[in-house]
Amino acid sequence: MTNMVTEIVAFLLTISGWVLISSTLPTDHWKVSSVDGTVITTATFWSNLWKTCVTDSTGVSNCKDFPSMLALDAYIQVCRGLMISAVCLGFFGAILALVGMKCTKIGGSETTKARITCLSGLHFILSGVCSLTTCSLYAHRITSEFFDPLFVAQKFELGAALFIGWAGSVLCILGGFIFCFSMSEGFSMREYSYNGATSFLPTQNKKSPGPHKDAADQSSSARQFGRNAYV
Template identity: 25%
Template sequence: MGATMLQTAGFALGLLGVIAVIAATGMNNWSSQDREGDVVTSVYIYKGLWQTCEVATSGFTECRPFYTIIGLPGTFQAVRALMIVGIVMGAIAVLISICSLKCIKMGSTEDGTKANMTLACGIMFIIAGLCAIAGASVYANQIVSSFMMTTYNSGYGGGMGGGMGGMGGGMGGIGGTLTPRYTFGPALFVGWVGGAVLFIGGILGCLAYRGLVPDKSRFNAVAYKAPAQDRPVYEHSEGGRHDNQKYV
């Protein structure tokens, strides 16, 4: 019963983690414009993995996708790749986990096969969670580096120019008084939480493996031996005749 509960809990956490990672990957709020000390707030910029958005004071939002791949920084493309790998591995693990649940009968699947499937799903959940955490951490590191190296002019003209010029940056620019600074967006925290939930779900799946493996020792405890059959033994005399006949 304990192994079944661990297996079910690992599947549930893995499913929630995959949903959270998918949501984080599709969100546009990976980095948000830092408006501390900004006098003019007519334009607000936030960026995601796939597009950059501008919000005007009127409430109108305009989003522009990244049409190029080669022109983007290598770290930015690495973040995309890590998140996609995490989603793909997590989705495959969820599908396999459904078939490996002990409460679901799949033909003549043996308990040992389901235990191996559960272990494989647990490992895939762990890898997917690490990919999501690594992707969000790499992006956060770029935001911190850009924030520390960017000098922001809090004056009237600098705030206006920074708001209009931030549209062209990939993950936040470096140098110049017209470059806006960016801080962590909500999508980063969603990605971190989703990766952590995936990681915990994978650990529970690996722990459930030991309880799901059938105990084979009880089948090998007693060795079966066929009873000895009585067979005649003949002693031959010198003349070649059967003089005596013994049975054992």
């Protein structure tokens, strides 16, 4: 029962993290910058992995998609690949978790379900690592440009999508480790019970030597008693 509750908690953590990671892909504000006037903000510039936009004070946005993939910066290409990999790994991890959890009726024997659940945990860990690497790489590019005194172009700040991605990455990694640790504990308990049963059987055999030996011991003790009865 405890192991089942642990699996459910890990599943909720990993699914929540995967949803957060998936939501970062269409999120607009990966990096944000604004141009302030005397009273109000005149324009807000923001970008994500797919386009760059500007929103004026009236709320009207004008966006421009990034050019060809071959003309993109290398870090944006890497971020795209890692985020898509994170979403795919989390999707397959969720399917494996549904098959391998004890509260479901599919997956085969307990040993097979335990292995499937461990594999699901590894998928979620890799998904969290990919997303964490993506957000950290993108944030490093923003901060390095912001604090570089020789960088004369427009400087940006960290957007909301990066914090969402970091939160989802932590949840996926935490839930994946809980999946793996719970299943490894189950394997160790089964191995301990098996070794204990095998070591208990010879002990019983030693204590029960058989009816022939018991009869021989009783006859020898009777002879000894008869020999020393009148001494």
